[in-house]
Amino acid sequence: MVNISGAQPHMLRIVIALFCILSVFLFFDPIGFASTMNHHVAPPGSTTTVTHIVLFKFKPDLDDGAVDVACAKILSLKENCLLPNSQHAYIKSITGGRDNSPEQLQNGMTHAFVVQFENTDDRNYYVEQDPAHLAFKKEIEPLVEKIIVFDYVSGVF
Numbered sequence: 001m002v003n004i005s006g007a008q009p010h011m012l013r014i015v016i017a018l019f020c021i022l023s024v025f026l027f028f029d030p031i032g033f034a035s036t037m038n039h040h041v042a043p044p045g046s047t048t049t050v051t052h053i054v055l056f057k058f059k060p061d062l063d064d065g066a067v068d069v070a071c072a073k074i075l076s077l078k079e080n081c082l083l084p085n086s087q088h089a090y091i092k093s094i095t096g097g098r099d100n101s102p103e104q105l106q107n108g109m110t111h112a113f114v115v116q117f118e119n120t121d122d123r124n125y126y127v128e129q130d131p132a133h134l135a136f137k138k139e140i141e142p143l144v145e146k147i148i149v150f151d152y153v154s155g156v157f
Helices: 008-028 033-037 064-080 120-128 131-143
Strands: 050-058 091-098 111-117 144-153
Touching (some): 064 091, 064 111, 064 131, 111 120
Antiparallel strands (some): 050 111, 050 144
């Protein structure tokens, strides 16, 4: 029979060392494993909603009527932007309005619009190719002093 009594303290030390190492990885994540698991990037054509935010600073010399017409045209893009193959509207929703924040952090931006698309393909078509959107961009250009655009997929950081 083999005497293993001398090996037991070694095994105990090895088990404790492995436990400590695993604990470090589980609780402190030194190599960033857990953080990479939460960073999902939506592939093109996915059904992950893309939110497209557009902030406008209209020129100060515009009358309210011209701004109201421009805003109505922005909101009408939901019905006027159609996919070329199906001729169906593809914008999920558009909302917007005039700034009324008491925080005074809008940096001169006067109006905001939020457009939601079903996926990145729809958003990309809207931004790059949609004739109704491209025509609108040319039409509104002389009315605005500054535009900020920001797109995101909720939860993707």
